[in-house]
Amino acid sequence: MSNVLEVNRLVKRYGDKIALENVTFSVKSGSCFGLLGPNGAGKSTTMKIITSIIEANEGTAAVFGKDIRKEADAIRRQVGYVPQDITLYEKLSARDNLTFFGELYGVRGKELKTRIDEVLKQVGLSERGDDAISTFSGGMKRRINIAAALLHKPKLVILDEPTVGIDPQSRNHIFQMIRELKASGVSMIYSTHYMEEVEALCDDIAIIDHGKVIVQGSLDHLLGTYATQAIYMEAEGLTQAPALPGVNKAYADGKGWVLECSNVLETMGGASRILEERGLPVKSLEIMRPSLESVFLKLTGTTLRD
């Protein structure tokens, strides 16, 4: 699979502050790539460099094999960028806003009208096209913001924290739209500080913190390599975590116990035997799903700050 984006050793300084330090990653064609990191990690800065809104001090980036410094205009025609901030005219209708953005992207006339209908449908707002943006909820405005970036049928869509502060219904629409775009072959870069979004949507990810890429790879690979393995057990009268071989750490969680271990099946077996021997009524005995939260914790020593 070829890469739609190659980012190589990007450095960005704001005065004395280093916002990006040798950021390197690549995005495979047709994939949804998650850029995961806490506030201030450098996600927006990276996206703005890729879309030529700001310039890096050092390093290179190529979109569809084109150098961002030399072929910014050609790249812009193939890329849809959804900024974090909503940039719509409140008094104009959704349709008029989309007309404005479509023309900026060089789409005009009948084709633009058709595309506006299509993108309104894509973001689930066909019924609201003629209403003024001022009557929209925050989530709906964000969906129109996304629609604006799709009018010229970009092959790569870059979304900067598209779900921050929005209602669950809009969030579901955005998720659905991302899945549909992916199914149609569009590549995406999706930045967020919500781990569960990356787990739900992305194939590959880069975890970024303090301007550095800490790790990148497929979600499965990262979870398999770095996530903590654990089981959860809960039983009536189980007042202490049982001492079992292979358990690295045990702590109370709700009414039961989490046992972090190196071999979940072995620990499950041990836990099951102990409960049986003691004759304690079991409420729950399960393998915990590996999480990105534990990957982040293991690699940075901190939880994802908000």
Ligand SMILES: Nc1ncnc2c1ncn2[C@@H]1O[C@H](COP(=O)(O)OP(=O)(O)OP(=O)(O)O)[C@@H](O)[C@H]1O
């Ligand atoms: N124009 C600027 N001038 C000075 N510092 C900046 C500027 N833009 C960003 N920074 C700093 O660069 C660092 C990276 O910011 P960036 O916005 O890229 O992070 P982010 O991961 O997108 O976080 P957020 O979710 O808060 O937007 C932060 O410390 C930020 O304060």
